[in-house]
Amino acid sequence: MDVTTAILTRRSIHSLSGPAPSDQEFAYLLKGAAAAPDHGRLRPWRWILLRNADLEAVGARLAAEAEPEERDLVMKKFMRAPLKAVLVFSPKAKPRVPEWEQLASASNVAYGLMLLLHARGFGSIWRTGRLCQSPGSRSLLGVELDEQLLGSLDIGTPAVPAEPVRRSLEDVTDRMHFLRR
Numbered sequence: 001m002d003v004t005t006a007i008l009t010r011r012s013i014h015s016l017s018g019p020a021p022s023d024q025e026f027a028y029l030l031k032g033a034a035a036a037p038d039h040g041r042l043r044p045w046r047w048i049l050l051r052n053a054d055l056e057a058v059g060a061r062l063a064a065e066a067e068p069e070e071r072d073l074v075m076k077k078f079m080r081a082p083l084k085a086v087l088v089f090s091p092k093a094k095p096r097v098p099e100w101e102q103l104a105s106a107s108n109v110a111y112g113l114m115l116l117l118h119a120r121g122f123g124s125i126w127r128t129g130r131l132c133q134s135p136g137s138r139s140l141l142g143v144e145l146d147e148q149l150l151g152s153l154d155i156g157t158p159a160v161p162a163e164p165v166r167r168s169l170e171d172v173t174d175r176m177h178f179l180r181r
Ligand SMILES: Cc1cc2nc3c(=O)[nH]c(=O)nc-3n(C[C@H](O)[C@H](O)[C@H](O)COP(=O)(O)O)c2cc1C
Pocket: 010, 011, 012, 013, 125, 126, 127, 128, 129, 151
C-alpha cells in the first residue's frame, strides 16, 4: 500500500478481534514507526504490550477504581481488543530539546505505527480515557514519576472486514495563512 492510500484509507477501528500482530511483528513495525522525525533521536517513548492475563490484570485495576456499577463495563471496554499497546511518554532531560518537542516525537511514532498496522491489514485506535488518570494502573505498569501515560493503541483485526475506502477530504485551506504585507 502506498503512503497516500494508507493515510487516506486509515480509520480508527472500534471493533477489533484477533489476530493481532505477534510481539515480533509489533517490534518490526515499531522499528519502522521509529523512523519518524525525532529531534535529537531521543526516542522519548516506550510501549507496554498487554494481552490476555496482563490485559485482564490492568483492566481489573482500572475497574477497582471505578464506581461499583461501572466496573463490569470498564473491564469489558479495556478487554475489547486482543492487543493493547500502552504508550508511555518518557521525556529525556535535554535542554536543547524541550519537552513539547519530545511529546511531538512520541505522537509521530504513534501515528506512523497506526499507518503501518493499517497497511498490513491490522486495525487500531488510539484510546486515552481512564487509563491515563489511573494511579493503580500506573503502578502496575511500572510507569515512573517522570513519565506520562499517553493512552494506548487497541490493536487487532477489524471485526467487520471491509475494503479500504478513501475518505472524502475536507477543505482545510482556511487553515493556511500567508504573511500579509
Ligand atoms: C491522543 C488521542 C486520544 C484519543 N482518545 C480516544 C478515546 O479515548 N476514545 C476513542 O474512542 N477515540 C479516541 N481517539 C481516536 C479519535 O477519536 C479518532 O481518531 C477520531 O474519532 C477520528 O477517527 P479516525 O481516526 O477514523 O479519523 C483518540 C485519538 C487521539 C489522537
